[in-house]
Amino acid sequence: MIYLDNAATTRPFEEVIRETEQVMRRTFGNPSAVHQLGVEAEEKLEASRKAVADSLQVSPDEVFFTSGGTETNNLVLKGIGERYARKGKHLVATAVEHKSVLNVLRAMENQGYEVTYIPVDRRGIIDLEALKQALREDTLLVSVMHVNNETGAVQPIDGVADILRNQDHPPLLHVDAVQSFGKIPVHPKQSRVDLLTVSSHKIHGPKGIGALYKQSQVDLKPLIDGGGQEKGLRSGTENLPAIAGFARAVELNFEDVIAQQNHMHHLKELLREQLHHSIPDAVVNTPDDPHAAPHVLNVSFPGVKGEVLVRQLESAGIYASTGSACTSSRESVSHVLKAMGLAKDQLEGAMRFSFSSLNREEEPDQLMEKLVPAVKRLRRLGNIQS
Ligand SMILES: Cc1ncc(COP(=O)(O)O)c(C=O)c1O
Structure with missing residues (x-):
């Protein structure tokens, strides 16, 4: 998991x-x-x-x-x-x-x-x-x-x-x-x-x-x-x-608060780099340093529904969410991303990955192994349906 x-x-x-x-x-x-x-x-x-x-x-x-x-x-x-x-x-x-x-x-x-x-x-x-x-x-x-x-x-x-x-x-x-x-x-x-x-x-x-x-x-x-x-x-x-x-x-x-913060930040930046490399049209909604905390990376995958991607990842043993815990189960789009002025497909395709000191170094890689094919598959399906 x-x-x-x-x-x-x-x-x-x-x-x-x-x-x-x-x-x-x-x-x-x-x-x-x-x-x-x-x-x-x-x-x-x-x-x-x-x-x-x-x-x-x-x-x-x-x-x-x-x-x-x-x-x-x-x-x-x-x-x-x-x-x-x-x-x-x-x-x-x-x-x-x-x-x-x-x-x-x-x-x-x-x-x-x-x-x-x-x-x-x-x-x-x-x-x-x-x-x-x-x-x-x-x-x-x-x-x-x-x-x-x-x-x-x-x-x-x-x-x-x-x-x-x-x-x-x-x-x-x-x-x-x-x-x-x-x-x-x-x-x-x-x-x-x-x-x-x-x-x-x-x-x-x-x-x-x-x-x-x-x-x-x-x-x-x-x-x-x-x-x-x-x-x-x-x-x-x-x-x-x-x-x-x-x-x-x-x-x-x-x-050892500084070491824990550095660890979370390191994992977040690893994920950001890998996303940039493997899904270049993914839009990172989290601001750059120093305007962001070390543990959250919010990303939109245009053409994909965030809720569906959450389920796909879950079936691979990866737990993430579309936004806040309450927002993800009750409302379809986030009031936060809306207030930031995101376009409709970025609102719908938003995902939040959030780390703690218990996450391991290899986890961003393991996430990407499942995320890249899942995004591709959902985009293909979306195109067929529309
Ligand atoms: C920014 C923020 N404020 C308040 C809360 C509510 O805290 P609690 O779950 O302890 O009621 C949360 C939890 O989701 C939060 O993220």
């Missing part, structure tokens, strides 16, 4: 599985309990929080565990919207955000909030001039993803922060860093980001766990009320096995 769908999710590291299992067996106390089992669980919880905080170079007080990227994005957008509604009801986001941002904003628009969507260029990168124009006195929050999940395009977060800082009433800055965490440097303090989203299952941790970084002066209305865990921001008994597994994944990712 060749797994090239790491932007959708990653295989958990063996050590993560062991850690999760051990916490279930041994550290099963409730972190809020005052007896010894509770104290041990609380220690594990706080050690895990410190591991995540260290990787982001922030204080553990500023890290809150949630059920993942989707919940964190919901918490930020709804939580800021409600907490600061008296100040204004205007939000700004890019047109290429993940659905866990875009669909929350759509729901908020139905409740009377106003949202301005910033367009992107052909590379999928936002127009900073358009961002400047979009800002108003009543803008509460600007939400910009760090790395796009479909193309790997990197947004200029520091440039965004500079623009916001120069406003008379600077809005808050939220960054969805789900695809950049562990792939390129993510330092919210240095980049003057107020709120940041990370998720465990994209870095070989368990699913259903993630975190919010929130700088201490920012206030949020919680989504979930209850026992007041996570300093009242996210009630519910903490999912300690997943939290500890997430922390272990963070430690393993950041132990």
Whole structure:
């Protein structure tokens, strides 16, 4: 099996599985309990929080565990919207955000909030001039993803922060860093980001766990009320096995983060070269360095339907996707590639190959052995049918 769908999710590291299992067996106390089992669980919880905080170079007080990227994005957008509604009801986001941002904003628009969507260029990168124009006195929050999940395009977060800082009433800055965490440097303090989203299952941790970084002066209305865990921001008994597994994944990712990033980048560039050589009319939708993350290569094969190619590769034991996991099963074309202005056959023929540190050197070659004949076959069939 060749797994090239790491932007959708990653295989958990063996050590993560062991850690999760051990916490279930041994550290099963409730972190809020005052007896010894509770104290041990609380220690594990706080050690895990410190591991995540260290990787982001922030204080553990500023890290809150949630059920993942989707919940964190919901918490930020709804939580800021409600907490600061008296100040204004205007939000700004890019047109290429993940659905866990875009669909929350759509729901908020139905409740009377106003949202301005910033367009992107052909590379999928936002127009900073358009961002400047979009800002108003009543803008509460600007939400910009760090790395796009479909193309790997990197947004200029520091440039965004500079623009916001120069406003008379600077809005808050939220960054969805789900695809950049562990792939390129993510330092919210240095980049003057107020709120940041990370998720465990994209870095070989368990699913259903993630975190919010929130700088201490920012206030949020919680989504979930209850026992007041996570300093009242996210009630519910903490999912300690997943939290500890997430922390272990963070430690393993950041132990030799540069080597892992170089490995992914190397595989991506090998694939890019081979595509250029063997399928010269394939169009690479991922921008060139330094505007792309190391792990994603989005490619259009004009004359081929991406979904059909995914199935063909799957029958050869190769797992890739047409775009984001949700887009690929529910919508026929990607809102991201559409926003980039791709032509119809490039939209329909788009595929995403995404790497992790677990992919092997020979896999781009092995992919090409199956990909080249599959593209040829599908084009032949397409011509016969049309
Ligand atoms: C950019 C981005 N944001 C948010 C999410 C949602 O994260 P989770 O799957 O942890 O809810 C994803 C996952 O697909 C993503 O790629």
